[in-house]
Amino acid sequence: MVRFLLYANEWNIKGLIHSSSKYHWKGDDTAPEHDWAPVVWLDKQIDAYAEVYPRLLQHDATYPTPEYLRSQVFVGNIAMEGDIRAPTPGSNRIVKVLLDPDESPVWLQAWGGSNTIARALKTIQEDYPEHVEEVTKKARIYLITEQDNTLKTYIRPQWPGMQILRSGGPSFGAIAYHWQKTQSEAVQRYFDASWMIGNVLRDHGPLCALYEANKDGRFRSEGDSPAFLHIIPTGLRSEENPGFGGWGGRFAEQGGIWKSTDVDGAEPHSILRWAADFQNDWAARADWCVKDFKEANHPPVAKAKGPLNRSVRVGQIVTLAAEPVGDPDGDAVTYHWWQYKEAGTASAVAISNTRSKTGASFVVPPEPGRTVHILLEVTDNGIPSLRRWQRVIFTIQE
Numbered sequence: 001m002v003r004f005l006l007y008a009n010e011w012n013i014k015g016l017i018h019s020s021s022k023y024h025w026k027g028d029d030t031a032p033e034h035d036w037a038p039v040v041w042l043d044k045q046i047d048a049y050a051e052v053y054p055r056l057l058q059h060d061a062t063y064p065t066p067e068y069l070r071s072q073v074f075v076g077n078i079a080m081e082g083d084i085r086a087p088t089p090g091s092n093r094i095v096k097v098l099l100d101p102d103e104s105p106v107w108l109q110a111w112g113g114s115n116t117i118a119r120a121l122k123t124i125q126e127d128y129p130e131h132v133e134e135v136t137k138k139a140r141i142y143l144i145t146e147q148d149n150t151l152k153t154y155i156r157p158q159w160p161g162m163q164i165l166r167s168g169g170p171s172f173g174a175i176a177y178h179w180q181k182t183q184s185e186a187v188q189r190y191f192d193a194s195w196m197i198g199n200v201l202r203d204h205g206p207l208c209a210l211y212e213a214n215k216d217g218r219f220r221s222e223g224d225s226p227a228f229l230h231i232i233p234t235g236l237r238s239e240e241n242p243g244f245g246g247w248g249g250r251f252a253e254q255g256g257i258w259k260s261t262d263v264d265g266a267e268p269h270s271i272l273r274w275a276a277d278f279q280n281d282w283a284a285r286a287d288w289c290v291k292d293f294k295e296a297n298h299p300p301v302a303k304a305k306g307p308l309n310r311s312v313r314v315g316q317i318v319t320l321a322a323e324p325v326g327d328p329d330g331d332a333v334t335y336h337w338w339q340y341k342e343a344g345t346a347s348a349v350a351i352s353n354t355r356s357k358t359g360a361s362f363v364v365p366p367e368p369g370r371t372v373h374i375l376l377e378v379t380d381n382g383i384p385s386l387r388r389w390q391r392v393i394f395t396i397q398e
Helices: 001-005 041-059 066-069 087-097 114-126 129-138 150-158 169-175 194-199 207-208 271-288
Strands: 016-018 071-073 106-110 138-142 163-165 251-252 259-260 309-313 319-320 335-338 360-363 370-382 387-397
Touching: 001 271, 016 087, 041 066, 041 207, 041 271, 066 071, 066 150, 066 271, 066 370, 071 138, 071 271, 087 106, 114 129, 114 150, 129 138, 129 207, 169 259, 169 271, 194 207, 194 271, 251 387, 271 387
Parallel strands: 016 071, 106 138, 138 163, 163 259, 309 387
Antiparallel strands: 251 259, 319 360, 335 370, 370 387
């Protein structure tokens, strides 16, 4: 939640809903409480956000007010694991947002069980059946594994066609409790005690002071964070298609659901390939809590010349060029063009002049119908160094 709040300016937050899972539930007359933290815990997080809010506004005027965030807190179906017996304030909030005439995608992220989401969909199915088709199109569900049974027993059978992303253990687990078993030594340096203490835990204001690391300062666990890392606007366009890949992982469609592509021990890992980038980005946001705009670093801008989706011919020489956009802090930037091979369907292409701002190029392979994903990666020399991308997708014609 600490990291989430530091990115609250990036989305139109419509609900912060307390939920249950197979690990935590409040209990009621039919079930005893199990490892439940009272719902007031979020008040402390938002109170701390309120203290750093004036400083955050210097970096982006669109940060939501603490009062607005408090107005978006609702209690969902928390009585027991998988409970969808009756509507709750939290499920009703989801219903209201999904029935809003705004056709923009609505991301429903379950950091616990999906039962409150299921209850909302059940209410729509029973009370507003005329809206089922439009809700199916606009809802996007991102689950961190399955923390109750409602995906299998209700959502998938009753809502075919809805986009559902399920991050499995080898994927989200890379930044969960056993991260040291998954990460290389090069990546671990961004999660060790010295990095965490220097960049987040110490001297970064009351919100970052609430962050729960291990006792020695090492990163502890953020197994649920890929749900929102997936839709931080970095230029990777991961929100457009789960198969594109981004900070929240890469997915492949299997039997009507998008499942994370990572398997134990295999590289490149779809989340960890970005770990240094999203950790440095978080460190910059932590600085925003205590530093004025001119003292902190902000992401560079990556903008490729031309359309982001292009048709190309077999054998064509494609020139890659970046727009001269610059950096909001006036930092020096470097450019790198590279092929995100796992996201496309074509074989590897050889990019010449990969570090050139305007002179990189490649020859289209003889693979009609396939796609080549090329990323423009822009890196600044600020502290910490930050990156942004722009993905250009080439579809090969005859």
